[in-house]
Amino acid sequence: MSAFLFALGNCGDAPEVAAAVRAVRAGGAAAALAWHGDAARLRDAVAAGLPTPDHERSPSASASPPQFAADAAAFAATLLATPWRAVVTIGHDAFAQAIGAAAASAGLAVVRIGAGVRSHVAGCRRDAARRRADHAATLWLCDGEAQRQELVREGADPAQAVVTGNLLADAASTVAASDEAVIAWEHAESFSSPDAARQRLERLAAALAPRRVTVLATPWLARTLADARLPAGVALAPSNAAAALRAALGAAVLVTDSVGFQRHAQARGIRCVVDACHGPLADAVATGCVHVASDATGGLVAAVRRALAAPAPVAAPQGAASRFAAQLTAVTIPMAPTATPVVALPSDGDASGRTLGAEEALLAADAIRRGTLNSTRGRYVGLFEQRFAQWLGRKHAIACASGSAAMHCAIAALRLQPGDEVVTTPITDMGALTPILYEGGVPVFADVDPDTLNITPATVAAQLTPRTRAIVVTHLFGRPADVDGLAALARERGLPLIEDAAQAFGARWRGRRCGTFGALAAFSLQQGKHITTGEGGIVATDDDELARRVFLYVNKAWGYGDKKPDHYFPALNYRMTELQGAVAVAQLPKLDDVVAARRAVCARLAAELADVPGLALPGDPSDGAHSWWKFAFRVDADVVPGGALALGQRMQQAGVACVPRYVQKPAFECELFTDWSKSPVTWLPLQHNPRRTGPMPPFVRADYPGAVRGLEQVIVLPINEHYRERHVQHVAATIRAAVGAMQHA
Numbered sequence: 216m217s218a219f220l221f222a223l224g225n226c227g228d229a230p231e232v233a234a235a236v237r238a239v240r241a242g243g244a245a246a247a248l249a250w251h252g253d254a255a256r257l258r259d260a261v262a263a264g265l266p267t268p269d270h271e272r273s274p275s276a277s278a279s280p281p282q283f284a285a286d287a288a289a290f291a292a293t294l295l296a297t298p299w300r301a302v303v304t305i306g307h308d309a310f311a312q313a314i315g316a317a318a319a320s321a322g323l324a325v326v327r328i329g330a331g332v333r334s335h336v337a338g339c340r341r342d343a344a345r346r347r348a349d350h351a352a353t354l355w356l357c358d359g360e361a362q363r364q365e366l367v368r369e370g371a372d373p374a375q376a377v378v379t380g381n382l383l384a385d386a387a388s389t390v391a392a393s394d395e396a397v398i399a400w401e402h403a404e405s406f407s408s409p410d411a412a413r414q415r416l417e418r419l420a421a422a423l424a425p426r427r428v429t430v431l432a433t434p435w436l437a438r439t440l441a442d443a444r445l446p447a448g449v450a451l452a453p454s455n456a457a458a459a460l461r462a463a464l465g466a467a468v469l470v471t472d473s474v475g476f477q478r479h480a481q482a483r484g485i486r487c488v489v490d491a492c493h494g495p496l497a498d499a500v501a502t503g504c505v506h507v508a509s510d511a512t513g514g515l516v517a518a519v520r521r522a523l524a525a526p527a528p529v530a531a532p533q534g535a536a537s538r539f540a541a542q543l544t545a546v547t548i549p550m551a552p553t554a555t556p557v558v559a560l561p562s563d564g565d566a567s568g569r570t571l572g573a574e575e576a577l578l579a580a581d582a583i584r585r586g587t588l589n590s591t592r593g594r595y596v597g598l599f600e601q602r603f604a605q606w607l608g609r610k611h612a613i614a615c616a617s618g619s620a621a622m623h624c625a626i627a628a629l630r631l632q633p634g635d636e637v638v639t640t641p642i643t644d645m646g647a648l649t650p651i652l653y654e655g656g657v658p659v660f661a662d663v664d665p666d667t668l669n670i671t672p673a674t675v676a677a678q679l680t681p682r683t684r685a686i687v688v689t690h691l692f693g694r695p696a697d698v699d700g701l702a703a704l705a706r707e708r709g710l711p712l713i714e715d716a717a718q719a720f721g722a723r724w725r726g727r728r729c730g731t732f733g734a735l736a737a738f739s740l741q742q743g744k745h746i747t748t749g750e751g752g753i754v755a756t757d758d759d760e761l762a763r764r765v766f767l768y769v770n771k772a773w774g775y776g777d778k779k780p781d782h783y784f785p786a787l788n789y790r791m792t793e794l795q796g797a798v799a800v801a802q803l804p805k806l807d808d809v810v811a812a813r814r815a816v817c818a819r820l821a822a823e824l825a826d827v828p829g830l831a832l833p834g835d836p837s838d839g840a841h842s843w844w845k846f847a848f849r850v851d852a853d854v855v856p857g858g859a860l861a862l863g864q865r866m867q868q869a870g871v872a873c874v875p876r877y878v879q880k881p882a883f884e885c886e887l888f889t890d891w892s893k894s895p896v897t898w899l900p901l902q903h904n905p906r907r908t909g910p911m912p913p914f915v916r917a918d919y920p921g922a923v924r925g926l927e928q929v930i931v932l933p934i935n936e937h938y939r940e941r942h943v944q945h946v947a948a949t950i951r952a953a954v955g956a957m958q959h960a
């Protein structure tokens with residue numbers, strides 16, 4: 216059963232709370248309440264026929280806002296041990312915010328009711344608090360489409376912002392009205408002093424006599440009016456939530472700037488007047504049943520008279536409760552907590568930038584429950600292999616311990632001889648290069664296109680020799696390389712092509728997925744890749760013989776399932792565990808959405824940066840689809856003094872993580888290549904290859920102008936599927952400001 220905890224502010228909207236609790240209960244779920252402030256108001260609402268909560272707690276009955284944060288942190292720890300699956304916040308004060316943040320840090324979904332309301336005088340403190348509360352949520356239930364759009368404009372995930380209607384208005388229809396009050400007043404803004412309040416009420420009461428005026432006293436208003444003698448015909452409503460609501464719902468006209476009361480009124484067909492004593496107050500008008508009074512008190516009296524003369528608006532019950540219940544009962548999964556509004560960028564190093572959730576937890580728990588944690592007897596690794604092959608469109612997929620292991624298996628399947636050459640790129644992960652040496656091969660580096668940092672058929676062709684045994688292509692950053700051209704070249708020379716698609720899950724070239732062009736393709740499931748199992752890898756191929764060799768290479772070359780199994784050749788244990796396999800099975804169905812979300816983020820980012828001078832922005836190749844592992848852009852140092860390095864440093868100082876120059880230098884300048892005679896792994900292949908020219912490194916920078924220029928110019932910006940509009944805006948604004956400052960320095 217799903218369970219929900221309602222974190223409330225000052226319990227001002229007890230009927231709304233009650234409606235929410237009722238809706239949740241109707242959906243068969245459990246609910247509990249946590250609040251701070253005036254518990255009596257909640258209790259008397261309960262006494263007025265609202266449902267009794269299962270459980271009441273008031274962790275901070277008298278705490279001040281800074282204490283809430285500490286309190287909430289302790290509360291978050293206790294949440295982890297409870298059955299609560301989601302925390303629903305109502306209201307927007309410091310308490311609701313603190314509890315929301317605590318829940319998010321405990322990995323619970325945070326649902327915000329009545330989100331996106333931007334009421335009251337624009338720019339006043341209340342709005343900022345609302346925004347903070349709204350942005351701390353993972354699911355937004357909005358009263359109306361305008362509010363939803365407002366949230367989405369501010370960066371809320373459109374899929375997670377839902378219009379459910381208004382619970383307050385819903386609640387109004389369940390509360391019995393009184394019939395004595397004629398005019399109810401809940402309009403704190405109108406009273407600048409006790410005298411002013413008295414004068415306004417006096418004039419209104421005189422003009423409307425013998426009708427009675429009832430004032431719904433908010434705490435502030437009650438204090439103000441306590442010092443003023445109330446004029447004849449004016450009464451103060453009892454200051455408890457249920458009585459105030461009953462008085463309001465019996466009114467003929469409601470003078471109010473409270474959005475909540477306007478909604479009650481809307482549900483009951485009661486006329487409203489908003490007193491625009493502080494100038495235009497369009498924001499305070501939440502519903503269609505409102506008359507706006509002009510500035511002077513005379514205007515207010517006239518507006519109230521007009522409202523009384525006008526036909527009563529048609530009651531508009533909302534039916535929000537059932538929509539709300541449907542939304543809420545669907546929230547059984549703790550979603551990844553989203554960042555706070557202080558533009559902390561989601562990171563793929565933790566939950567903020569990863570699409571990990573209850574599905575992964577469930578399957579990993581199942582693997583543990585089964586007790587088989589290795590793949591030779593388990594079910595999840597096999598299932599992942601089967602489904603990955605299906606997703607990619609290849610006959611075989613063999614999972615292993617890492618992307619490096621995947622590359623090693625793919626290379627090993629080629630059965631290189633010492634000194635055989637494998638043409639590859641100098642800009643890649645070392646996990647793609649070291650395996651060549653381990654298998655006795657010599658990595659031979661082809662230059663890259665400085666614009667894409669990918670190798671091309673021409674740069675590869677320039678490096679082919681009679682000793683070449685294979686070509687490895689990395690689709691760097693997720694941008695597909697010209698795999699058609701490379702596959703054609705490989706075919707022409709009778710060479711196998713290996714695709715290193717570790718960064719290119721879901722990338723396409725002429726409609727076909729990257730990873731389906733080479734004889735073999737390797738993927739990585741390391742923490743920072745599109746989908747992850749922490750560490751992990753997988754190799755794909757259509758060739759039965761290659762698939763068998765990869766399988767054996769993962770399994771110490773032990774012929775599992777053979778009639779007379781043996782260890783056929785030297786190989787290590789490169790197996791993926793069932794724990795990883797379980798997570799991988801849960802990750803895979805999310806992959807296409809992850810890629811689509813990243814595409815959208817990068818399209819927005821490119822659009823935002825389009826007019827920043829000196830930047831070359833990444834995009835799809837003319838006939839393919841980038842899968843946006845990273846957003847790698849280039850900086851022209853002639854236009855932006857200091858270039859990529861200086862811009863990257865400024866971005867980092869401004870809190871936007873990035874890697875100027877990616878791997879910093881072409882791979883052949885790393886010690887394992889320059890000091891090759893140091894280790895048998897690097898020594899052996901070169902001993903059997905004429906490229907060895909004494910102690911000199913076999914490759915030199917001067918021959919790689921594309922790689923040198925590309926690395927000099929590139930800044931790698933990590934993005935992920937959890938970037939929202941506000942993150943895009945923040946990153947773009949940071950880059951724009953830094954470039955501007957550098958140009959004028």
Ligand SMILES: *Cc1c(COP(=O)(O)O)cnc(C)c1O
Pocket residue numbers: 617618619620622643644646647689715717718739740741750751752
């Ligand atoms: C990540 C990566 C690898 C290595 O994968 P690991 O899982 O980290 O061993 C290989 N090649 C490329 C292009 C990569 O990005």
